Amino acid sequence: MGPRLGGVLDRPAGTIEGFRYSRAMKNSKIVWDEKSLDAYLAEPQKLVPGNLMPFSGIADPQKRSDLIAYLGTLK
Numbered sequence: 001m002g003p004r005l006g007g008v009l010d011r012p013a014g015t016i017e018g019f020r021y022s023r024a025m026k027n028s029k030i031v032w033d034e035k036s037l038d039a040y041l042a043e044p045q046k047l048v049p050g051n052l053m054p055f056s057g058i059a060d061p062q063k064r065s066d067l068i069a070y071l072g073t074l075k
């Protein structure tokens with residue numbers, strides 16, 4: 001359903017070759033780091049309005065922080 005997340009830390013948004021991103025994601029000019037991932041995972045539609053990820057976000061900051069640490073281990 002979604003783009004591969006291995007190596008997502010430090011990657012510019014919307015740049016996995018062959019994945020059909022929304023215009024919103026491609027034009028977002030975001031580079032995924034701890035801060036931008038935290039904002040995106042808190043409220044995906046607020047950081048990238050109009051993006052097509054069907055997920056409403058994670059309210060708990062500790063859960064987001066744990067998840068981002070995990071994403072950082074994915075190659």
Ligand code: HEM
Pocket residue numbers: 001002003005008012013014015016020021022023024025026032041050051052053054055067
């Ligand atoms: C905790 C769960 C999730 C995390 C951590 C997550 C993370 C992300 C991230 C970081 C991106 C941007 C990727 C990039 O720029 O290459 C993204 C995009 C996307 N995700 Fe998720 N996601 C989650 C849940 C989901 C779910 C449940 C779905 C679908 C059922 C989904 C579908 C998508 C799609 C379609 C995009 C591209 C959006 C667009 O082009 O506008 N994600 N996700």
